[in-house]
Amino acid sequence: MSEALLVLTRPLHVLRYNTREILKTAAQYASRAVYIHVTNDELHSPVPQNDSLRRFLVSIYGESSKYKLDVRFLLHNVGISPPQSITLGYGQYETLLTDSNESQTVAKYAKEHILQAASALNVIKLELNTQVEPEKEEVFKTxxxxxxxxxxxxxxxxxxxxxxxxxxxxxxxxxxxxxxxxxxxxxxxxxxxxxxxxxxxxxxxxxxxxxxxxxxxxxxxxxxxxxxxxxxxxxxxxxxxxxxxxxxxxxxxxxxxxxxxxxxxxxDLVKDEIREEENEEEKISSSSCRRRLLGTLLKPPVKSEGKPYVIGLTGSMASGKSSVCKRLKGLGAHIVDCDKLGHKAYLPGTETIELIRKRFGDDVIAKDGTVDRKQLGAKVFADKQSLEDLNKIVWPAIQKLAQEEIKTSDKDIVVLDAAVLLEANWHENTHEVWVVIIPQEEAVKRIVDRNKITEEQAIMRLEKQMSNAKRIEHANVVLSTLWEPSVTQRQVEKAWSLLQQRYNK
CATH class of the missing domain: 3.40.50.620 (HUPs)
Structure with missing residues (x-):
């Protein structure tokens, strides 16, 4: 990662006219941060507090949104005499760019007054268009x-x-x-x-x-x-x-x-020049920035070795997890449906059935050898310990079936679709965790429409589940089905494309 310092001495209206070229050039030499220090040929004079300064500052930050750089406009000398030394938060800068014809003088000034210059400082001369009409200058109030x-x-x-x-x-x-x-x-x-x-x-x-x-x-x-x-x-x-x-x-x-x-x-609000969706805000906003995180890698994979590459997919009730699975299947993933495996684990004659009979009694087993879900539910949902005991029986059985299916898959990427992925600790056997979220209000609406129950009942069901915030603590990738299906599709395609890049490294 590298940093660059720009020391600019031309009049502010000239600099503003050249904003695009200034940042475009700086981006060629910096990969993390760019500092901008505005001064004049005398180098040690204060910069006037006028509208030209504010317009140039807005222009710089507005243009900077096109680059994956932390651009910082230094204000140490605005309206006051510059300090004897300036310390930059990012530390050492390797490149100095300046529009001054006396670039070596500027380099000497930077090394003496703007600390942490690299010993072998790369000095670049900026060529700017100086044929610019001057602006009306008005000092702003302090x-x-x-x-x-x-x-x-x-x-x-x-x-x-x-x-x-x-x-x-x-x-x-x-x-x-x-x-x-x-x-x-x-x-x-x-x-x-x-x-x-x-x-x-x-x-x-x-x-x-x-x-x-x-x-x-x-x-x-x-x-x-x-x-x-x-x-x-x-x-x-x-x-x-x-x-x-x-x-x-x-x-x-x-x-x-x-x-x-x-x-x-x-x-003034700054126009967003890099909108990805039509329904994003026109101004630069944190909401749009968060939307652009969807589908991207938020933190490194849990592990990177072993085949197939396993994605653990989870989400709350009505989050749209099944919709995401269908889209991933369409892109080439093998889907392991843990809901279906749960039904398989309850089949007559399985070890699970016998363990359930032993723990909860013969009355929870129907005459045909299947689990009487009504009888079992009455016992486990009224008692927290009983529910935990049931999970200790069923979850390992589902996990065993899931691992068998994963091993026999002929796909490079397998998605483990599991509502209880994190609660059951199945994520420990995956490479990445993907979480699908929607706001609780939207989830309540979907549950009410789908299950024909009251809002109060829907809220009670959601509150018994792990929260979105808790799930995201484990997430490598987050997706949301809040918007139109076409938006979800683009999110999933984006996530899949980025996954292919990681997997094929």
């Missing part, structure tokens, strides 16, 4: 203390712009509210949201990296207002176009508490 809030799930360009606006406008400190589960419970694919502690750490690390001179105060946000309606020394709040009404509501609350009214600074 404040002692600024606040803002958000979920900040997997920092993307929109988050970075919001945080950077706040950091540029704050002279002393910034309060950032980070949404907790109370505010994220209705978000799309909430199970894939990064834990709050990590989100707070990511925000803190980003602000420390780009603007270390201001005080950072991160707060857990359990309601839409948070510290914005309790802190008396706040001067401004930074919001986006779509959350301006939230800023107005905060000021109304402050009026009621006889607190000063906050100036509202509005950040």
């Amino acid at each position: 404040y002692d203390n600024v606040c803002l809030g958000g979920t900040f799930d997997r920092l993307h360009a929109g988050h970075k712009i919001l945080l950077s606006y706040g950091a540029m406008q704050a002279k002393k400190g910034i309060i950032v509210g980070v949404s907790d589960e109370c505010l994220t419970k209705k978000k799309v694919l909430k199970e894939l949201i990064v834990p709050m502690e990590r989100r707070m750490a990511d925000v803190n690390e980003f602000l420390k990296d780009v603007r270390p001179s201001i005080k950072r105060d991160l707060r857990q946000l359990s309601d839409p207002f948070g510290p914005a309606i309790t802190e008396s020394d706040l001067d401004a709040i930074v919001v986006s176009d779509e959350t301006k009404t939230g800023g107005d509501a905060i000021n109304q609350k402050r009026r009621e508490k006889n607190l000063s009214i906050l100036d509202i600074s509005i950040v």
Whole structure:
């Protein structure tokens, strides 16, 4: 993994015109992170706090979404004299790119003031189009203390712009509210949201990296207002176009508490240039980012050796697991249906039947030698220990049948379709775990329609199962059947294609 530093000295309106070329070139030399340091030919002068700077910052972050790079626009010298030394969060940078004609002078400056330059620093001269009409310059307002809030799930360009606006406008400190589960419970694919502690750490690390001179105060946000309606020394709040009404509501609350009214600074939304589905949001959003994770490898496979390659597929009731299995079968996988194997394990004359008779009594066995499910159910569902005892009898029998089927399969990839994959620890014998999820509200609707039971009964059944969040802890790949069948098909095809790449390495 490699990092690059850009030291740019041209006027800001010229740099903005060349944004695409700047990042395209930087991406050729960096595989992980790109830092952008804007200055002038004097190198040690402050950068003015004007609209040209904000427009260039928005342009850089908007364009950066096309690249799998963590781009960071340094604000150490914006409106203030630059510090004697700058430390970059990612550590050593191997390449320096600059638009200055005095590239060696810039290299000397970088080595002395922007720490962690590689000993053999690769210096690249950027050729930019400088025939650009100047822009009208207006200085933007700054404040002692600024606040803002958000979920900040997997920092993307929109988050970075919001945080950077706040950091540029704050002279002393910034309060950032980070949404907790109370505010994220209705978000799309909430199970894939990064834990709050990590989100707070990511925000803190980003602000420390780009603007270390201001005080950072991160707060857990359990309601839409948070510290914005309790802190008396706040001067401004930074919001986006779509959350301006939230800023107005905060000021109304402050009026009621006889607190000063906050100036509202509005950040433009950034268009998403890499939308994968038509029904994704047009702006860059965490919801779209989470959707793009579906079908991808979230963590390395449990194991990589042995044939056939076994995928353990699981999901809650009505999650659409069977639909995913059919699609995988159509792509060439062998499906081991553990529900069917469960019925096979209960056949008359099997060892399972005798063990059940011994544990639960003759009355649970019908005259034809099959299990009387009604009698057995009355015993096990009323007593937790009895249910555990039944599982200890049945699960090993199903697992044995499944392993026999896997061994005799002539397919390279086998899918072990099992609702209790994780509860029975069958995932320990798979290469990867794939989990199919849908929101509980959608699952309830499907169960009510399919099983003709009440919502309360459907909810009770779901609450007895392992939660989506718990399943995802084990997941290598997550899929969702929440949207149209065509979307599910594309997800499965994406997951299958990526699996083929891993399997054929």
